Each structure stands twice: as structure tokens, then as C-alpha cells.
Amino acid sequence: MFRIEFDYDQLLQQAKSIEGVADQLPFALSLAMNRSADVTRNLLIRSTWPTHVKQRNASFIAASLTTRDARASKQSLAVEIYDKLDRGNLQMQAKGGTRSPQGGSNLAVPASNVPKTSRGVPARLRPKNMPAAVRKGDVLYAKDKKGRLRLLYVLKHQTKIPKRVPFYEDFAASMSRELERTIPLAVGKAMATRRR
Numbered sequence: 001m002f003r004i005e006f007d008y009d010q011l012l013q014q015a016k017s018i019e020g021v022a023d024q025l026p027f028a029l030s031l032a033m034n035r036s037a038d039v040t041r042n043l044l045i046r047s048t049w050p051t052h053v054k055q056r057n058a059s060f061i062a063a064s065l066t067t068r069d070a071r072a073s074k075q076s077l078a079v080e081i082y083d084k085l086d087r088g089n090l091q092m093q094a095k096g097g098t099r100s101p102q103g104g105s106n107l108a109v110p111a112s113n114v115p116k117t118s119r120g121v122p123a124r125l126r127p128k129n130m131p132a133a134v135r136k137g138d139v140l141y142a143k144d145k146k147g148r149l150r151l152l153y154v155l156k157h158q159t160k161i162p163k164r165v166p167f168y169e170d171f172a173a174s175m176s177r178e179l180e181r182t183i184p185l186a187v188g189k190a191m192a193t194r195r196r
Contacts, residue, residue, distance in 0.1 A: 026074040028183065028190035033072040035186070036178035037079040041065055043174050044081065044167060052165045053093070057118035064088060081171065089161070096163035106155040108140065114152055127153060 049061045063085060070080035083090045092099065101107045108127045115122065123129060127140060134141045134149060138156070141149040 024187070024190040024194055026077060028186040029077050030072040030074055031189060032179055032182040032186035033077065033079045034067070035182045036175050037067050037071070037081060039178045040171055040174040041067060041081050044170060048165060048167060048170045056116060060085075060088065060118070064090065090165075090167065092161045093165045094163065094167040097161055098158050099161050100158045106138075106157060107159055108153040109156055109159060110153055111151045113150070125152070 044065055045062050049055070050058075055061075064083050064087065065081055066084045067079060067081055068084070070078075070082060072079045089099075099107065110116070110121050114125060127133065130140075130142060130152075132143065133152065134143070135155075138154060139151065140153040140155065142152050144150050
């Protein structure tokens with residue numbers, strides 16, 4: 001998780017320079033942080049994800065990334081963009097790592113000729129649904145219509161997942177850029193709506 005920190009005294013001085021009042025600063029910061037998080041979420045959805053991953057379901061990342069229940073308020077000046085579906089291994093895509101089997105003893109890594117849909121390998125071609133599959137060592141084959149063996153899966157005890165998507169780097173850069181732009185606007189709005 002990336003953290004962006006502010007010097008509160010410096011922000012207070014900046015707010016006073018544009019005729020802001022200190023009691024409105026938490027409200028202004030929460031506005032700026034939420035707006036910046038929305039812009040950053042859109043950047044991650046429209047630019048970061050599609051340029052680094054082959055998308056099979058274009059709406060997946062938009063449904064997955066959200067700020068709901070993690071938005072900034074006057075009492076809590078923190079905002080978070082998180083994976084609410086927890087289906088795409090987004091953390092593993094962003095940091096890299098090692099993937100291990102969940103239930104069995106091996107991961108079935110599909111060969112490049114296995115067709116994939118928006119939900120991955122079709123159910124009819126998954127190893128557990130193929131009783132006629134032939135296993136030779138750490139490889140699964142299936143017979144085609146002519147009786148020849150066709151490579152489907154390579155079985156591995158674990159597999160390395162490379163760092164593919166720079167979510168954290170893009171988040172930090174976008175939030176910093178957007179906060180510089182939105183804090184003065186948010187202070188102005190907070191002062192305009194201030195009760196006197």
C-alpha cells in the first residue's frame with residue numbers, strides 16, 4: 001500500500017493565504033482526496049489495466065476496483081481504492097509472487113492452444129471435467145477426433161507470477177498530481193459553503 005503524507009502546517013498556511021479557515025481544512029482535504037481517488041480509479045481502469053493485460057472481459061476491472069466504504073471524511077482523512085470482487089488476483093498482478101494450488105497438489109497451467117473466454121478456460125475443458133484426459137508425467141493430453149494426443153495442461157507444484165500491472169506506481173503518481181490540482185479548488189469550495 002502506498003502512503004501519501006502531507007505537512008499539515010504547510011497546508012494550514014496555504015489555506016490562510018487564500019483566506020481559508022483552519023476548521024474547514026479537514027472538509028476541504030476530504031473533498032480533494034475523494035475527487036482525486038475518483039480520477040485515479042478511472043485512470044487505473046481506462047489506462048493502466050488495458051495497456052498491461054489482455055482483457056477478455058472489459059467490464060471486470062471497473063466492477064472490481066472501488067472506493068465504496070473507503071472514502072475520506074472530515075474525521076478520517078484516508079481514501080482507498082480496493083478490489084471488492086477479489087477474483088482477479090490483482091495484488092499478485094501488481095506485486096508479482098508465487099501461486100500455489102488451493103485444493104490439489106498441482107496447478108494446471110493451460111497450454112497456449114486452449115481457448116479462453118472472459119471467465120478463463122471453459123468449464124468443459126477444465127481438468128476435473130475431462131475424465132478421458134491422458135496424464136504422462138506432469139502433462140495432461142486429450143485425444144482429438146482423429147485419436148491423436150493434444151497438449152492441454154502442464155502440471156506444476158507452483159508457478160511464478162511476474163509483476164505485470166503498475167497499480168501502486170500509477171496510484172501514487174496520479175494521486176499526487178490530482179491532489180496538487182484539487183486542494184486549492186476544494187479549499188475554495190469549503191470556504192464558499194462555510195457557515196459563519
